[in-house]
Amino acid sequence: MLRRWAPLARLLAAAPAAADDLRASVRAWRQANEAQVVRELAAFLALPNLASDTAGIRRNAEHASAMLARRGITTRLLETPGSPPAVYGELNAPGARRTVMVYAHYDGQPVDPSAWATPPWTPTLRAGTLEDKAAAVDLATLSRPIGGEWRLYGRSASDDKAPIVVAMAALDALRHAKRPLSVNLKFFLEGEEEAGSAHLQALLEAHRALLKADLWLLCDGPVHQTRRPQVYFGVRGVMGVEVTLYGPVRALHSGHYGNWAPNPAVEMAHLVASLRDPEGRILVAGFGDDVRPIAPAERDALRSVPPVEDELKGELALGRTEGEGATLAELILRPALNVRGLESGKVGSAAANAVPVEAHASIDFRLVPDQTPAGVREKLEAHLRGLGYHVVHETPDAATRRAHPRLVKLEWGPGYKAARTPLDQPAGLALVRVLEQGAGPIVKLPTLGGSVPMHLFGDVTGAPVIGLPIVNHDNSQHAANENVRIQNLWDGIEAFAAVFVGLGSAWPPP
């Protein structure tokens, strides 16, 4: 492959100096406008953004649309029946031969406000981390520079509003430096990614022409744990299921009826234990049948991923890891079964000596190519039938409960499959080159552990899809006290600016 790029390599020999200039001017703009950038993000984070909150989601879409419009981007809201609006934007570069689509999502994961130090939609800047008990800083009256290790706390601070604001800041910096874009830009900001992207395919299909691009850049997920920039060429798919088992219709005194009335919490323990072992191995028969073997280029790229395991174990106070010593980057190339919740009866001071009436487990699966949600569902249900369970998908009535010694209710989320773009594809090679001119060697991940519906972008638009994440890994994404590290915003602005200015010339002609 290298021979083919040799003329291009010569062409780019002078590029590092140009990249340095660009970086210096973007940085100078940022240093002069730090509070403004963080305030723009905080204003966006102040809008509650659960996909289930229709009115709130629309306020977010209109807010994002206005942010784009302020940069001269032509915007419109794209909708299909029942969908939250997606924000679409277009910014053409005179003479550019390529179009790059920037994807992010503006909705956020559900919250448990009682677990947050400050309310999830009250963005709070701290001069460090909560773990270090850093004090909150009043953003409205802030006059000093903002430290790179400061954090901004709030739902979606990282996942996934930060990249939207960072892209806008990059455009502001380029306009100030009078540096032209080398590619046409399009934007597609989704409003239900955290709820499973149920309408994404319909949206993409309904607006196929509008959404045509030569590369989709997915600005979701974190940079590497070493804080080095990374790009990812794939993502895992995702699938969720709520599992319910039934005990007696009313809670029973555990002395009078315990070890006679079936205990659903005990049954759930056995059910969950039958699904996977403590090392993460999935025990469902045939679960790995559809797993595509790792390509040689992917295995090569794994070797470029810096080790992070020991540091993470310290940071997370872990006495062990799953996977029998495999690295994190290796493990996320495999499918996963995560128990995200267990609930039955009561524990601690609320515990009563009773046989619980129900037991619940909430499970999310991570899929790899070429697994499908339908295949996962079929295999799990076959596994449970093999254990003697009668599987239902609606709440069973008393007659159904009487009729089946083992009865399980499964409520499946929609889910979607994984995706992986080949690592030796021209757009990807150009993207890596431009980023490495700016920031030195970056991490090239064959797949990210997390899930975005990357497969749809490729399947519907036919374009290559590559992930360009911005935010820190230690952002408590999906949990309480989600945050973004300020230096990641600054680095992100430089990365986006480098891509917007440099990608067009680094990319071989069509």
Add this chain to the structure above:
Amino acid sequence: MLRRWAPLARLLAAAPAAADDLRASVRAWRQANEAQVVRELAAFLALPNLASDTAGIRRNAEHASAMLARRGITTRLLETPGSPPAVYGELNAPGARRTVMVYAHYDGQPVDPSAWATPPWTPTLRAGTLEDKAAAVDLATLSRPIGGEWRLYGRSASDDKAPIVVAMAALDALRHAKRPLSVNLKFFLEGEEEAGSAHLQALLEAHRALLKADLWLLCDGPVHQTRRPQVYFGVRGVMGVEVTLYGPVRALHSGHYGNWAPNPAVEMAHLVASLRDPEGRILVAGFGDDVRPIAPAERDALRSVPPVEDELKGELALGRTEGEGATLAELILRPALNVRGLESGKVGSAAANAVPVEAHASIDFRLVPDQTPAGVREKLEAHLRGLGYHVVHETPDAATRRAHPRLVKLEWGPGYKAARTPLDQPAGLALVRVLEQGAGPIVKLPTLGGSVPMHLFGDVTGAPVIGLPIVNHDNSQHAANENVRIQNLWDGIEAFAAVFVGLGSAWPPP
């Protein structure tokens, strides 16, 4: 044994007619005073009675003491350092040669108010059951008769305030009928039974002379599921433990870290599954070593227990029972391990795709003779060590978590052992005879499934201890919407009256 009682049997040949007279006059009094009895119970149920609520517990003790005093019972509150007060009472019968102690407890189990149809300490009379959507009836203005199938809802309606009020009503009925007591009565009403009776032994020992009696009657637990009266000669012991497992110190995105960061919910499933199987068999090595074999008289008594399993399975919508077909009465002669709660992460609409930080299981054990709480603790901890767990009893710091690949925190409740009085003991034979004269054949249970600290009464006072329960089995004891069935109050008044009037003469001379 029968030969020995032959003279007594002749003496009692005329007794059934006398028993009928007594029952008729007690019933007539009750029919004239139904609302008054239920109102007295409701007033008692209106007092919050968690053992942890010191002020509330004292209000209950004073209220109970006043109820006793209104019947001419000499009362005092017994206390030891740190204990809630126990209510003690004494009512002597001129010429009586025997003294019977009536035990009940006035504290109640913890509540989850959100699960109650009406607040736990707002007693609510309904003209039937909640399940049948029976309407609430205003007790204050009630003028019609109270149906036997009506229910009074409230925490401790059955467990265990009803027997206290029923005993008072029996005394009122006897006074009205001018029927003298045949035994001296004493009362001991405990205030922390549901919290593990931590001070009971100290109380009994401190007041050993005062608490001397020839028979302790434990008025806790329910009558048989067929609604037939029953007495029980033993109880299971009890022991509780809170189990905590640890994942990462902060919740982690399940895509980026799932199947690398250890999932404590999965580990908990494996831990719980290692403790017992879905049939109720305890898998902890040596757990059954201390179990005393069933005596022949106990096995005989089992045959007199009517089958209830099929009806209960229908009522509870059960598709199976644990114990591989053994009867309920057989199963409660065995030790039991009940998982009363599981909690990790979140389920349902609150579920987020994250690796949980902790997993909790709450377990209660039921012990049989001659198991001890210390033995249970030792065996469980040895079992967990055998699985590779490092066992701690306090919340571990980060260094401890880092140092141990498998780490479990166990927080043990105090617990107490089981007890069983021989079935062929004179006081028991007399009690059964008196009750059967009034109500026909009763159920004689070698042991109740539930737990009261019966062993302490026997160990400290040396008296035989027999259970005489009053309340219905379907009372949602220990759970939401606890209730008492009104007919059980009426039957209880007649049973207590029969014992108070008849036991002295049915009992062979000392």
